Every structure is written in structure tokens, then in C-alpha cells.
Amino acid sequence: xxxxxxxxxxxxxxxxxxxxxxxxxxxxxxxxxxxxxxxxxxxxxxxxxxxxxxxxxxxxxxxxxxxxxxxxxxxxxxxxxxxxxxxxxxxxxxxxxxxxxxxxxxxxxxxxxxxxxxxxxxxxxxxxxxxxxxxxxxxxxxxxxxxxxxxxxxxxxxxxxxxxxxxxxxxxxxxxxxxxxxxxxxxxxxxxxxxxxxxxxxxxxxxxxxxxxxxxxxxxxxxxxxxxxxxxxxxxxxxxxxxxxxxxxxxxxxxxxxxxxxxxxxxxxxxxxxxxxxxxxxxxxxxxxxxxxxxxxxxxxxxxxxxxxxxxxxxxxxxxxxxxxxxxxxxxxxxxxxxxxxxxxxxxxxxxxxxxxxxxxxxxxxxxxxxxxxxxxxxxxxxxxxxxxxxxxxxxxxxxxxxxxxxxxxxxxxxxxxxxxxxxxxxxxxxxxxxxxxxxxxxxxxxxxxxxxxxxxxxxxxxxxxxxxxxxxxxxxxxxxxxxxxxxxxxxxxxxxxxxxxxxxxxxxxxxxxxxxxxxxxxxxxxxxxxxxxxxxxxxxxxxxxxxxxxxxxxxxxxxxxxxxxxxxxxxxxxxxxxxxxxxxxxxxxxxxxxxxxxxxxxxxxxxxxxxxxxxxxxxxxxxxxxxxxxxxxxxxxxxxxxxxxxxxxxxxxxxxxxxxxxxxxxxxxxxxxxxxxxxxxxxxxxxxxxxxxxxxxxxxxxxxxxxxxxxxxxxxxxxxxxxxxxxxxxxxxxxxxxxxxxxxxxxxxxxxxxxxxxxxxxxxxxxxxxxxxxxxx
Numbered sequence: 001x002x003x004x005x006x007x008x009x010x011x012x013x014x015x016x017x018x019x020x021x022x023x024x025x026x027x028x029x030x031x032x033x034x035x036x037x038x039x040x041x042x043x044x045x046x047x048x049x050x051x052x053x054x055x056x057x058x059x060x061x062x063x064x065x066x067x068x069x070x071x072x073x074x075x076x077x078x079x080x081x082x083x084x085x086x087x088x089x090x091x092x093x094x095x096x097x098x099x100x101x102x103x104x105x106x107x108x109x110x111x112x113x114x115x116x117x118x119x120x121x122x123x124x125x126x127x128x129x130x131x132x133x134x135x136x137x138x139x140x141x142x143x144x145x146x147x148x149x150x151x152x153x154x155x156x157x158x159x160x161x162x163x164x165x166x167x168x169x170x171x172x173x174x175x176x177x178x179x180x181x182x183x184x185x186x187x188x189x190x191x192x193x194x195x196x197x198x199x200x201x202x203x204x205x206x207x208x209x210x211x212x213x214x215x216x217x218x219x220x221x222x223x224x225x226x227x228x229x230x231x232x233x234x235x236x237x238x239x240x241x242x243x244x245x246x247x248x249x250x251x252x253x254x255x256x257x258x259x260x261x262x263x264x265x266x267x268x269x270x271x272x273x274x275x276x277x278x279x280x281x282x283x284x285x286x287x288x289x290x291x292x293x294x295x296x297x298x299x300x301x302x303x304x305x306x307x308x309x310x311x312x313x314x315x316x317x318x319x320x321x322x323x324x325x326x327x328x329x330x331x332x333x334x335x336x337x338x339x340x341x342x343x344x345x346x347x348x349x350x351x352x353x354x355x356x357x358x359x360x361x362x363x364x365x366x367x368x369x370x371x372x373x374x375x376x377x378x379x380x381x382x383x384x385x386x387x388x389x390x391x392x393x394x395x396x397x398x399x400x401x402x403x404x405x406x407x408x409x410x411x412x413x414x415x416x417x418x419x420x421x422x423x424x425x426x427x428x429x430x431x432x433x434x435x436x437x438x439x440x441x442x443x444x445x446x447x448x449x450x451x452x453x454x455x456x457x458x459x460x461x462x463x464x465x466x467x468x469x470x471x472x473x474x475x476x477x478x479x480x481x482x483x484x485x486x487x488x489x490x491x492x493x494x495x496x497x498x499x500x501x502x503x504x505x506x507x508x509x510x511x512x513x514x515x516x517x518x519x520x521x522x523x524x525x526x527x528x529x530x531x532x533x534x535x536x537x538x539x540x541x542x543x544x545x546x547x548x549x550x551x552x553x554x555x556x557x558x559x560x561x562x563x564x565x566x567x568x569x570x571x572x573x574x575x576x577x578x579x580x581x582x583x584x585x586x587x588x589x590x591x592x593x594x595x596x597x598x599x600x601x602x603x604x605x606x607x608x609x610x611x612x613x614x615x616x617x618x619x620x621x622x623x624x625x626x627x628x629x630x631x632x633x634x635x636x637x638x639x640x641x642x643x644x645x646x647x648x649x650x651x652x653x654x655x656x657x658x659x660x661x662x663x664x665x666x667x668x669x670x671x672x673x674x675x676x677x678x679x680x681x682x683x684x685x686x687x688x689x690x691x692x693x694x695x696x697x698x699x700x701x702x703x704x705x706x707x708x709x710x711x712x713x714x715x716x717x718x719x720x721x722x723x724x725x726x727x728x729x730x731x732x733x734x735x736x737x738x739x740x741x742x743x744x745x746x747x748x749x750x751x752x753x754x755x756x757x758x759x760x761x762x763x764x765x766x767x768x769x770x771x772x773x774x775x776x777x778x
Contacts, residue, residue, distance in 0.1 A: 035067040039094035045101055047173050049083055054098060057081050066096060074098075082136055104137040107174040113181040116156055122149070122179075137175050142167070149179060157225030160184030160263040189213050189224045190265035196253070196272040200241075208241045209234040211268070226257065226266045235270070242274065243310030248340065248347060249275030278308045281346040287353035290327070296320055296353075308347055316351075324355050325391030330414060330424050331356035359389040362423040368430040369463075376465035377401055377430070379489060382533070389414070389424055396533060401428065405594040406460045408433040408710055408745060433595075433745060435460040465489065469500075479505045488528075496528035496536075506656075514684045516558045517549040518656050526583060538585040538606075544613075546656055549574045555679035557686050561655045565614075577654070579613035595745055596709040597627045598635045616648040619657055635699045637714075643691040646725060653725045658687030660722060661735075662766075664773045666693050667720040669737035669756030671766035676722035683764060688722030692729055695719075702742070710745035718756070736760050739769075 040062060043051045057080075059073050060066060071089055078087045078100065086101035109132055111119050126132060129148060130141040146163050153161040162182040167175050192213065194205050206212065211234055214224040223230075235252050242250035253271040260266075280302045285293050299319040301312040317334045324332035332355045339348040364385050366377050380400035383393040394412060402410040409431040417423035435458070461468040471482040486498035501523040508514060526540025550562050550572050559571025566575050584607045591600035602625040609618045623641040630636050647653040662685075663672030676688045697716045701709065717738045723729050741754030753772045761767060 035065045036091065036094060038062050038064055038066050038096050041096045041098065042092070043098045043100065045099050047102055048105060049100075049102060053083075054078070054100065058098065060096070082138065102173055104169065104173050104175045106131065106133055106135045106137050106177060107170055108133060108176045110176070110178045111181060112178060113183060114179075116153065116158065116183055125152075131177065137167070137177075142177060146179065149181070153181075153183065155227065157186045157188070157222070157227070157266075158183050159187045159259055185264055186225060187259060187264055187266050189226055189268060190260075191267050193267070193269045194272065195269060197274060199247070199274055199277075205238060205241070208237045210237070226268070231255065231257070231268070238270070238272065240310060243308075244312075246277040246279065246307040246309070247275050248278045248308055248310075248338070249273075251275070276342075276345050278340070278345050278347045280304055280306050280308050280349070281341065281344075282348040284348070284350045285353060286350055288355050289353060290355075296323065296351075299323060300351075302349070313349070320351065320353065322391050324353075325389065327355075328358040328360075328388035328390065329355040330359040330389040330391075331416070357422045360423050361385055361387060361389050361426055362417045362420070363425045365425060365427045366430070367427065369432060371432055371463040372406055372430075372460060372465070373463045376404075376406075376460075376463065377428070379465075379494075380404065383426060394426060397426075398428065399590075399592050399600075400533075401430065402593045403589060403591060404460075404465070406433070406435055406465075407431055408595075410593075467498075471502075478507070490527070494530045497525070498528075499523065499525040508684060514553045514555045514558075514679055514682045515551055516554040519547045519549075520656065521545045522579075524581075524583075534590045535586065535588045538583065538587070540583040540585075542579075542581045542583070544579045544581065545576065546579065546654070547574060547576045548656065553682070555684050555686060556681065557655055557679065561652065564652060577614045579610045579615060579654075581608045581610045581613075583608050591625075591627060593709075595750065596712070597625075597637075598629050598709070599627050601626050611648065615654045616651045617645060617653050617657065618648060619643075619645040630698075633701050637695075637697040637699055639693070639695040641691070641693040643693075645689040653689045655686075658689065658722075659691035660685070660687040661691055661693060661720045663768075664752060664754060664771050667718045667735055667737055668716070668739060668741075668754045668771055669718070669758040669767060669769055670735060670761075671768050672771075674766040675720065675735055677724050678764065685766075686724075688727070689725035690727070690729060691720070691722045692731075692734065693718075693720040694734075699743075711742075712744075713740065713742050715740045716754070716756075735762075735765065 038060065041055065041058070041060075043054045046054065057077050059077050060070050064070070074089065075087050078084055078098070083103060084100045085103045088099040090097040090099060109123055109126060111122055114122065123132065126145045126148070127135070129144055130138065131145040135141075142165055146165050149163050150161055161184050164180045166178045166180060168178070169175055189211060190213065192206060192209065192211065194202055197205055210223060210230045211226065212218075212223050218224045235255065239250060239252065251273045253273055255271070256267075256269040258267045258269075281304060283297070283300055283302065283304070285296065289296055299316060301316045301319070302309065313336055317336060320334045321332050324334075332353070334354075335352045336349045337352060339350070341347070361383060362385065364378070364381060364383065366374055369377060381397045382400070383390055383397050394414065398410055398412045401407065407430040411429050413427050413429075414424045415427065417425050458470060459467045465488055467484070467486040467488075469482065469484040469486075471480055471484075480502065482500060482502035482504075484498065484500035484502075486496060488494070488496045490497035502521070504518075504520045506518040506520075508516060522542060522544030524540055524542030526538055528536045528538045530536045548558060548562060550558050552572060554572070556571075561571075562568065562573055562575040563571040565577055566573055586603075586605045588601070588603045591597040591602055602623075604621070604623045606621040607618065608620075610616055621641070621643045624639070626638045628636045643659045645653050645657060645659070660673035661667055661675040662670035663674075667675060673687065674685045677686050678684055679686060695716060695718050697714045699712050699714045702711045702713050715738070717736065719734045719736045721729075721734045723733075736759040737756040738759060739754055739756035741752060743753075744751045751772070753770075755770050757769065758765065758767055
């Protein structure tokens with residue numbers, strides 16, 4: 001190795017450079033060294049890092065004069081990469097030698113003892129903070145990862161968690177990192193104390209809290225595990241509870257959370273000051289009302305002399321803002337300023353109204369539709385681009401898209417258009433759900449054990465909005481081959497057209513002793529004409545050929561029908577009849593969703609009339625569904641249906657047009673289609689020419705599902721019965737049941753499970769408590 005002219009060895013130079021670097025880093029000054037011109041640069045000590053990578057970070061090049069300033073800069077630059085644990089600079093003649101010691105690379109990250117979290121989830125989370133496979137090992141990052149692990153466990157109530165980290169060196173300068181976790185036991189909330197309440201009992205207030213000391217569903221909801229986020233939400237819930245009952249000065253003074261030394265039990269104490277209850281005295285308006293003060297005043301939900309309610313005040317602000325929004329004022333600001341009279345315990349409000357600028361809609365944007373075409377969604381819009389903003393039309397557009405039934409979720413937001421002060425964009429985001437449904441149904445009963453049926457259908461074909469149905473029903477007692485198509489926009493103004501071709505064969509279920517076969521072949525075509533945003537009128541015509549085959553065991557009603565057609569006195573044989581049914585219908589749908597409605601109403605009236613065919617009759621159906629939110633997460637759903645059929649002239653009502661009741665869709669807890677009159681010989685259910693059905697459900701999100709409406713549980717009460725032709729509908733003959741169930745919009749279609757208890761079953765009624773069906777509605 002060559003020497004400097006002043007006889008300083010390369011080792012001395014290295015010490016000088018290191019000293020210079022240390023001094024430069026520590027005190028901002030460097031020891032002076034004799035500069036030299038770099039003829040070459042050599043990198044030593046690298047195992048994984050490419051030499052080119054080092055050269056790219058090195059701030060000196062061949063041909064430059066190397067000095068103490070550049071040595072300090074070079075060392076800083078290489079350390080800053082994070083690749084190296086040690087960096088040294090040496091001189092070999094006119095060659096600058098860069099000696100590095102690489103940091104180890106992480107070969108694998110593993111976990112031992114983790115049960116609360118999935119390993120893949122933890123690996124991904126730690127990789128985001130720098131601890132992952134192929135990352136550079138850094139002790140500080142590993143320490144942060146260890147603390148993050150503990151934090152995640154603490155958020156799940158595992159306060160006794162212990163985490164130890166093992167770093168194992170491997171060949172080629174690599175390491176394995178293993179986090180050994182002792183999760184310990186979950187700390188449970190032992191007691192929640194509320195101090196300072198006099199007006200409301202502890203039980204009333206604790207019912208408002210998401211946190212509790214445990215219950216039937218605690219294993220699922222984890223409500224008895226402490227969470228700071230949940231406690232913050234509970235504090236707000238308590239405030240709202242008091243504000244909604246007039247306690248405008250209520251205050252949460254403090255909260256204390258303590259844990260026992262063994263870290264198993266948690267005690268929560270909430271100290272409150274209730275204050276006094278206030279009534280509403282006066283309501284005034286200030287600001288721009290556009291001469292509509294009386295109209296806006298009618299939207300105020302608070303009344304003079306009424307107990308103050310924060311919920312009603314918030315709702316009033318929204319109603320006024322939304323009303324201004326229908327005039328195009330998308331940025332309307334409504335603030336209610338209180339004027340509190342402590343002595344009289346009264347509060348007055350002045351609503352300050354600032355409508356802002358009238359806004360136009362710039363763009364209507366759609367996102368989330370991967371299969372459904374944009375035009376299928378856009379044709380439901382009632383708010384248009386380049387027109388005045390109208391909050392009602394935007395809501396109507398959202399509801400119409402949701403009522404299509406193609407989407408699991410539909411949301412709309414209206415951000416201000418960037419660069420403008422009087423335009424907004426309407427962004428609609430949809431979450432698609434499968435519209436090709438494989439439908440199955442079944443039930444369990446003592447008599448028949450397990451029964452099963454299946455069908456397959458396809459809606460929103462190729463994202464076009466057209467429903468193309470190929471139904472193949474393979475039930476043991478009913479076989480159907482049906483092809484149908486419905487184009488909801490057969491014309492551009494929304495007139496729909498649908499048609500169906502079908503072959504159906506029906507036999508009695510195994511619980512029936514009598515035997516018969518009904519085979520129907522036919523088709524129909526219909527048109528739907530909308531005459532309002534929620535009303536549609538339908539017209540249609542069909543052609544149907546029915547063939548009924550009976551034997552000696554067939555129910556008397558079926559033998560009578562064959563006898564009336566063929567004149568055969570025994571009623572045994574085959575009868576055929578042709579029908580040309582004309583249909584007229586009306587439907588009104590104001591629900592907010594077709595699949596998971598929470599508010600609105602659905603009505604349907606249908607008349608089927610045959611005055612041309614061999615069997616003259618009429619068949620009328622009226623159905624109404626009504627949904628109302630009772631609380632933030634609870635929906636009351638009511639359904640009623642009245643059906644009536646009668647033969648015309650001397651014709652009897654066709655038995656194959658009978659109505660049936662029992663099972664999901666009518667009266668749960670009774671065997672499907674088993675209610676009503678029975679055959680006098682064998683006791684087989686015959687259905688009837690008229691029917692009454694009533695259902696009531698309280699629908700709630702499943703515990704732990706949050707705001708997800710696709711998974712709900714419900715309690716219900718059903719009632720219903722079928723009656724024979726010309727028989728008076730008597731409410732005393734209704735059968736009732738009650739129970740609970742689960743509904744889920746699954747990937748293969750709507751699923752409904754129910755367990756029912758018949759309330760007034762009579763002798764001879766066929767019961768089955770557990771029933772399920774996929775592809776059913778209400």
C-alpha cells in the first residue's frame with residue numbers, strides 16, 4: 001500500500017477520516033486532511049447489496065478531489081440508506097476504498113401463541129411498519145412492532161398480554177424474527193357505576209351503553225370487553241339521552257377506568273351532573289327565508305311548551321336544510337342558537353338561515369358497478385346534469401337505483417365541484433350483489449322429516465337490466481321448466497315488456513294420501529306503464545292449457561272438477577281445459593330498498609280474468625307491505641294480503657288456481673300449503689278460492705354486524721287461512737304463530753331461516769317448527 005508524501009499510512013488516514021466524521025457529526029467541525037484525487041472507488045464487505053447501489057448513494061466520483069468535507073458527507077449518505085450497520089473509508093494509493101458492514105435482512109417473520117388475530121393479518125400489519133420478509137432488520141423497528149402488537153391486544157381487552165421477540169441469525173447475513181405471545185385472559189367489565197343520576201335509574205342509563213357486564217351474546221359482540229372508542233361513544237349516548245329529554249345543561253364530569261392487579265376485571269365509573277329540565281318557549285327565524293317563513297316554520301318539530309329534545313332540534317335543522325336543497329341551495333347552513341332562561345327553565349331558539357349560493361349539478365358520477373352498465377343506473381336518475389340541485393330528486397334517484405335489487409348498498413354524496421362556488425358533483429357508489437340466484441327451499445317436520453326443492457334463475461342479464469329467467473324446479477312434488485324475459489325499458493320512456501313460456505307439473509306432497517297430477521303448459525305477455533315515480537299499471541294476456549289426471553284415491557274436489565269437464569260420473573280420468581287469462585295490475589313502490597327496506601310502502605293489486613276460455617273465472621290479489629324505523633337500528637315490517645277467486649256464470653272456480661297458506665311467505669310453523677279445508681276421505685289439504693295473510697316482523701341487525709343490513713335477525717307474528725269458494729272469511733278461523741329467525745342476503749341469494757311456534761293449532765293441523773328458504777322476500 002502506498003504512502004502519503006508526508007509518510008502517513010492508510011491506517012492513519014482511516015483513523016483521521018473516522019475522527020473527522022465523528023467530529024463533524026458531533027461538533028460540526030472536521031480534522032483537516034490532505035486532499036487527493038480519486039482514481040478509482042472500490043467497495044468491500046457487501047453480501048446482498050449491489051456495488052452499483054452503493055455508488056448511486058455515494059456523493060463522490062472518480063476524478064474528484066477527496067477531502068474531509070466529502071468524507072463526512074459520504075459517511076452520512078451511506079448511513080442514511082439504512083442498509084449498513086458500519087461504514088469505513090480507506091485509501092489504497094489513489095483508490096478510495098469503501099468498507100461496509102451490512103445490516104441483516106429479515107428472512108421470515110413468525111408468531112407463536114397468537115389466537116386472537118390471524119397470522120396473515122399480523123404479518124401484513126407489521127410489514128407496513130418496516131418489519132417483514134426481505135426488509136432490512138432494524139432493532140428499533142422490531143421494538144415498535146412489539147409495542148404495536150401489545151397495543152392491538154390491549155384494544156381487545158387482553159391486558160395481561162406478554163410479547164417476547166427472538167431474533168435468530170441465519171447464513172448469508174439474514175435473520176428470522178419470532179414473536180412469542182402469551183395472550184393471557186381477556187379482561188372483562190366487572191361493573192359499570194354511574195354516579196350523580198337522580199332522574200333516571202341506573203338501569204335506564206346502562207341500557208344506553210354499548211359496553212356492559214355481559215349477556216347472552218357477549219361471546220359474539222364482546223360488549224363486556226373494554227374499548228376506549230366504545231366508551232367515548234357511550235358517553236355521547238348518555239348526553240343524547242339527557243338532551244332528548246330536556247336536560248340541556250347535563251354534563252359528564254369525569255370517567256374513571258380501573259383494572260384489578262390480576263388484569264382480569266375492569267371497573268368503569270361515570271360521574272354526571274344532570275342539571276334541570278327545560279321546555280321550549282319560542283321559535284324565531286333570522287336570515288334569508290325567500291318569503292317562505294311559514295313553510296319553513298311548519299318543518300319545526302319543536303313546539304312551544306314542549307320538553308326540549310336535541311334529537312328533534314337536529315332533525316329540524318336537517319328538514320330545513322333539505323327543503324332549501326330542493327330549491328337548489330346545496331350549501332344551505334341552518335344553525336339554531338339557544339337562549340336559555342335559567343329561572344323559568346325555558347329555552348328559546350333562533351334559527352339562522354344562510355342559504356348560500358344556488359348550485360347546479362356539474363357531473364353525475366357512478367362508481368362500483370363492475371357488471372351493471374352505466375345506462376341501467378343512469379336511466380333511474382331524476383336529477384340531471386346542468387340543472388338546479390334538488391335534494392328530493394337526488395334522494396329519489398338513489399331510492400330508484402336501490403329498488404332495482406341489483407345492489408347490496410347504494411350511497412350518494414354531493415361534494416362541491418373544485419374550482420367553482422356554485423356547482424356540485426353527485427357521486428353515486430354502488431356495491432353489486434350476485435343477481436343470478438340458485439334457489440333452494442326446505443323444511444323439517446315430524447311426518448316428512450326433511451323436504452327439499454330447488455330452482456335456478458338469472459336477473460340483470462349481462463348487466464343490461466333485463467331479467468332473463470330460466471327456472472328449473474326439481475322438487476319431488478313439483479317440476480317446472482320456465483323461460484321468461486322482462487325488459488324494464490322496452491321503450492325509452494320506461495314502458496316494460498315481459499313474457500314467459502312454461503311447463504309445470506304438480507303432484508301432492510308425501511303427507512297427502514290422495515293422488516293426482518296437474519300439468520300446465522302456456523305462456524303470457526305483459527306490459528307495464530309507469531304513470532308516476534312510484535306507480536305502474538300492467539296489462540297482459542296469456543294462453544294456458546291445463547290437464548288434470550285423477551284416480552280412485554284423488555280428493556273429491558279434484559274428481560268433481562274432472563267430472564264437470566268430461567261428464568265422467570266417476571270423476572276418474574283426465575280433463576283438459578284451455579284458459580285465456582287477461583291480467584290488469586297496479587303496483588306502487590316507495591320503499592328505500594327492494595332487498596333490505598327500512599322505510600316506505602309497497603302495494604300490489606292484480607286482477608286475472610278469463611271470459612274467453614272454457615273455464616270462466618276471476619282471481620283478485622291485493623298485497624301491502626309497510627316499513628317504518630322504530631329506532632336507529634330496528635324496523636317494523638307489516639304485510640297484509642287479501643286474495644279472492646270466483647267462477648263466472650255456471651263455471652266452478654278452477655281447482656288449479658286455488659290459493660294455499662302455511663310455511664314461509666304465509667304462516668310459518670305450519671307445513672307448507674297445509675292450511676284450510678281438507679279432503680273428507682283422506683284429510684289432504686285442498687287450498688281455497690280466497691285467502692287472508694298477515695305478518696308482522698321486528699327486524700334488527702345481527703349482533704356485531706354494525707350497520708350491515710344484509711344480515712338481520714327478526715321476531716315475528718303470523719296469521720292466515722284459506723277459504724273455499726263462496727265461504728265467508730272468518731277471522732276466528734285464522735291460524736297464528738310466532739317465533740324468530742335470521743335473514744341474510746347471501747352470495748347465492750336471499751336466505752331466510754325461521755323457528756316458529758304455532759299459537760292456536762287445531763287437531764289435524766300439520767306442524768313444522770323449523771323452515772328455511774333461499775330466494776324469498778318478506
